[in-house]
Every structure is written in structure tokens, then in C-alpha cells.
Amino acid sequence: MQVGTANTWQSVTGGYGHTVAIRTDGTLWAWGYNAYGQLGNGTGLQLTPAQVIPAATWRSIATGQYHTLAIRQDGTLWAWGQNTTGQLGIGTTAEQSSPAQVGTATNWQSVAAGASHTLAIRTDGTLWAWGDNTYGQLGTGAAKSVPVQVGTETNWQSVSAGQLYSFAIRTDGSLWAWGDNTYGQLGFGPASAQFTPTQVSAGTTWQQVAAGYYHTAAIRADGSLWAWGLNNYGQLGDGSTATRSTPIQIAQATAWQSVSAGQLYTVAIRQDGTLWAWGNNDSGQLGTGTTSLALPGQVGTATNWQYVGAGQQHTLGVQADGSLWTWGNNYYGQLGNSTTSAQATRVPSALALPGNW
Numbered sequence: 001m002q003v004g005t006a007n008t009w010q011s012v013t014g015g016y017g018h019t020v021a022i023r024t025d026g027t028l029w030a031w032g033y034n035a036y037g038q039l040g041n042g043t044g045l046q047l048t049p050a051q052v053i054p055a056a057t058w059r060s061i062a063t064g065q066y067h068t069l070a071i072r073q074d075g076t077l078w079a080w081g082q083n084t085t086g087q088l089g090i091g092t093t094a095e096q097s098s099p100a101q102v103g104t105a106t107n108w109q110s111v112a113a114g115a116s117h118t119l120a121i122r123t124d125g126t127l128w129a130w131g132d133n134t135y136g137q138l139g140t141g142a143a144k145s146v147p148v149q150v151g152t153e154t155n156w157q158s159v160s161a162g163q164l165y166s167f168a169i170r171t172d173g174s175l176w177a178w179g180d181n182t183y184g185q186l187g188f189g190p191a192s193a194q195f196t197p198t199q200v201s202a203g204t205t206w207q208q209v210a211a212g213y214y215h216t217a218a219i220r221a222d223g224s225l226w227a228w229g230l231n232n233y234g235q236l237g238d239g240s241t242a243t244r245s246t247p248i249q250i251a252q253a254t255a256w257q258s259v260s261a262g263q264l265y266t267v268a269i270r271q272d273g274t275l276w277a278w279g280n281n282d283s284g285q286l287g288t289g290t291t292s293l294a295l296p297g298q299v300g301t302a303t304n305w306q307y308v309g310a311g312q313q314h315t316l317g318v319q320a321d322g323s324l325w326t327w328g329n330n331y332y333g334q335l336g337n338s339t340t341s342a343q344a345t346r347v348p349s350a351l352a353l354p355g356n357w
Contacts, residue, residue, distance in 0.1 A: 008322045011061060013311075015038060017331060019314070031047065031334065040081070049336055053099060059073045062118075064087060076106055078099040079118070086144060087130065110159060113161055114163060118161065164180035165185055169208070173221065175206040185230065201246075201247065206218055212235070212262055216261065223255050233279045233292050235280065260309050265279030277297060285310070285314055287300070
């Protein structure tokens with residue numbers, strides 16, 4: 001359902017049971033599950049969007065399982081929520097119910113959050129990691145409660161954090177992975193964990209990567225979509241439920257624009273603005289009104305989807321007019337519709353709340 005009636009949403013992301021979004025005026029809003037302070041506003045369960053501190057300077061956001069991070073327009077990085085493994089990066093393991101600054105750096109460019117670890121890139125192209133490192137997902141050799149640089153390279157372009165593993169793309173288009181590889185989600189065969197960034201194939205045409213629970217999806221520069229890892233619900237989209245340890249092309253199409261990987265499902269937007277989803281649909285997270293799908297299925301008929309993000313079992317989408325739509329699991333109010341009921345139709349619908357989203 002649509003969040004608000006105005007159309008000025010800028011970005012949105014979903015965690016295990018919470019949702020965080022930024023308006024075009026730079027204000028930050030959150031709703032859903034808040035047992036660990038992951039909403040950042042000091043409240044309990046929040047069924048509708050609530051502002052995270054009265055500031056209008058937020059630029060980008062990332063949500064982990066129970067923690068949240070955001071970058072301000074001045075390049076500073078802030079974190080809040082669960083912190084049992086130091087995933088907030090503030091030097092302690094104390095839970096935070098309001099935003100706390102991560103170090104003093106003012107050159108953070110992007111950030112990504114896994115279950116209990118965090119990755120971020122600075123404007124100088126360096127890659128940093130902190131939090132849980134049980135499976136080598138930091139790429140630094142040990143768990144850290146403050147940001148630690150991953151290697152010495154200065155050409156990192158983008159990063160994505162999965163449940164217990166990590167992916168990043170360099171400026172030359174090469175794709176790198178490390179961490180848990182139980183189901184081949186790193187994309188290069190062996191089931192053993194990788195403790196340092198390892199290149200996925202020899203290709204240098206990777207444009208975007210999305211790490212999910214135990215599967216990964218990525219888009220190449222030619223618009224082709226690829227996936228690998230666990231496939232028990234068809235979340236790879238290749239028409240089967242066979243797990244893959246190396247990338248396989250999906251739908252034999254070259255018109256994909258963006259992709260996001262949830263717990264056991266995948267959502268993607270094509271260059272024509274249509275939205276597609278596949279994998280597990282037990283909570284209606286696909287938005288197709290169907291059962292689980294092993295091949296991409298179109299979500300409605302709209303051709304103006306601009307952004308889509310997959311939480312654990314709920315999905316968020318922004319259309320070109322700036323309207324925000326939510327569907328799927330709503331046990332903690334993460335859809336923002338004032339209830340904890342799942343969408344009866346299990347298709348995207350808008351939240352009727354006022355404001356300049």
C-alpha cells in the first residue's frame with residue numbers, strides 16, 4: 001500500500017521487521033519492529049512512519065537484521081539498533097536507540113548492512129567493515145567494533161551485505177565476494193568460507209550486485225541478470241529449485257535495470273519500468289497474488305517503477321512519481337499501514353498517510 005498521498009519519497013530499505021525511508025527534503029522516517037532501537041526514535045513498535053530525530057540532512061540508508069545505518073549530506077555516518085557484535089561501529093557493543101556517529105570521518109559514500117555486520121565505502125574508494133566476522137564476512141581477519149579497512153585497494157565502487165557474507169564491485173567492473181559460502185552464494189564453487197575478497201569469475205562487466213539470505217543476484221553492463229546460491233523456493237529464477245554455485249543467467253533477457261534479494265525471494269525492475277518477482281511468497285512478498293514462483297512473474301501492470309527493495313519477507317517500491325508502496329509480511333507493522341495485518345490481496349498498495357514523501 002502507498003505510504004502517504006504526496007509523492008516525494010527518495011529512498012527506502014527494509015530489515016527483518018522494520019522499514020526506514022528518506023524524503024526528498026532530507027528527513028528520515030522509520031516504522032515497524034523496534035525491540036533493539038533499530039527505528040532510532042526511542043519508541044516501541046511503530047505502525048506508521050515516525051521521524052528519526054528532527055533533522056533534514058540525510059542522504060542514504062541501510063538496514064541489517066536489527067540495526068540501521070545512514071549517511072548524512074555532510075558525509076558523516078550514523079548507526080543505531082542492535083550492537084551485540086559491534087555492527088554499529090561505535091567501539092562498543094552497547095545497543096543504541098538513537099543515531100550515534102561512527103567515528104569522525106566525513107567522507108562516507110555508501111553503506112550496506114548484513115545480519116550483524118556492516119560494510120561501507122569512502123569517497124577515496126577504500127572499503128571498510130565491522131561487526132560479526134564468524135564466517136569471514138568482514139574480509140579483515142577478525143571481528144571489529146570500529147571500521148577497519150579491507151585490504152589497501154582504492155577502487156571500490158559499490159557494496160552489498162548478505163546474511164553472513166559480502167559482495168563488492170570495483171571500478172573496473174570486477175565482482176568480489178567473501179564470507180559464508182554454504183550454498184555457493186559467493187559464486188565460485190567451493191562450499192568453504194572465504195576470509196578475504198575473492199574474485200567471482202574473470203568478468204569485468206558487473207554493474208550491480210544484491211546479496212540476500214543465502215543467494216545472490218547481479219546485473220551486468222549489458223542488462224543481463226544472473227543469480228546463484230540457495231534455490232529451494234526458486235529464488236534464483238531459473239525455473240528450478242536446484243542450488244547453483246556459479247552464476248547462471250536468468251530469463252535470457254538483457255533489459256534489467258536493478259535487483260534486490262530478500263530472505264528467500266528476489267525482486268527486480270526492467271528498463272521498461274516493469275516490476276518482477278520470484279521465489280518464496282508465503283507472506284505475499286512477491287506482490288503477484290500467486291503462490292511461490294521459480295521464474296520471474298510480473299508485479300501488476302505498472303511501467304513506472306523506479307526502485308524496489310526486499311526486506312526479510314516484505315517488499316518496498318518507489319514509483320517514478322515518488323509514491324511509496326509496500327506489501328508482504330506485516331507482523332511488526334513494517335508495511336506502515338497502521339496495522340499488523342498482512343496485505344489481504346498480497347499485491348502492492350499505497351499507504352494513505354499525509355505528507356511530502
